[in-house]
Amino acid sequence: MKGERREDIDWSQSRVIFVSPSFNNYQKESINFKGLHFELWDVKKFSNNTVFFNNIKQSKTVIDEIVVYNNKIMGDIHLQKRGLKLWLNTKFGAIDDSKGIAKDMSKTGHWGNGDYEIQISDDEELEYIFSLIKQVYKIKN
Template identity: 20%
Template structure:
């Protein structure tokens, strides 16, 4: 794998020498203290114990309300992927334990919002082998491989080098359901007008064309397009698409009937900038904001 080089171009060009953080407790502590900033995940617990004596390195819940397990690869020989999958399977069999943890840390409402359709494992290492990258493609689970590099004393880089997106897990009677009036995203898109279905496909194609680091997932109540974090979320209504973008609202000029600031308004999806797409013209106008969301997140 080609190494990434970082240069300071202020006056005299100087290369930062890359290295690794003392593995892995220092790195784990930095990530846990800044998990939301780095990955859009709310940190819940470190060294979380399972009933069979295992310990997950870190566990959290992401901006889509899905559980996330973090495992840190301490040596090239360590099979951190299989370890993460083992913990993920344990978690799927012990959903009540995770709900109790969320209640303790975030409260009952956050626990009621847990979405089990896309739980995932994030594996973090100084590097991965070609076998690691190939292996996750054979697994029907959501797994991300994140490589890190440290440059100098105060620069830390994360690079998503591979990701596997599995089909959403069907919910069962043991999992909290959306309110009866709330349609799942699949129900939303199936009930939309034909023109809106076409508009969604065009929107999806455009977002995915922005970079090969973007993935599309259909969650319980909306579709999410993300890199390491969400860049666009979509709710499908019968006659329009409602998209949310994680952009600084102070930098956006809002237009009545097209866009608005929903910072203090309840909404599905992620991002305080809401845009309504009713036709191709709206879609064309929204592309500049979508591009910003991609470049700024």
């Protein structure tokens, strides 16, 4: 590799991930440079053993977060312009979704962990959604 230049390497096949409790503005802006393929992940650990993984994306309107509690992934959150998607990390059929608001993703490729996908566009069903999250919490602990 001696004498290799940046142009000599196929960077499209490379993936570099930086993980840190925080990044400064210069580091966050660097993901917008063309030709540099890397990811920045903010990681925050709280006193109750909850860990948030926040993927800082080029588009400032899209952030992915993974919610971990006691070293177990509880779910994933994907923020969108007009709401968010929530994936609950459990097998489909393991929780009681009596209102049927969660979509079965068990046989479909998707971004998040788990078989339940919930599209949230307003606060109408938040209490009910929290009850589903509590069910996942009880399964995981």
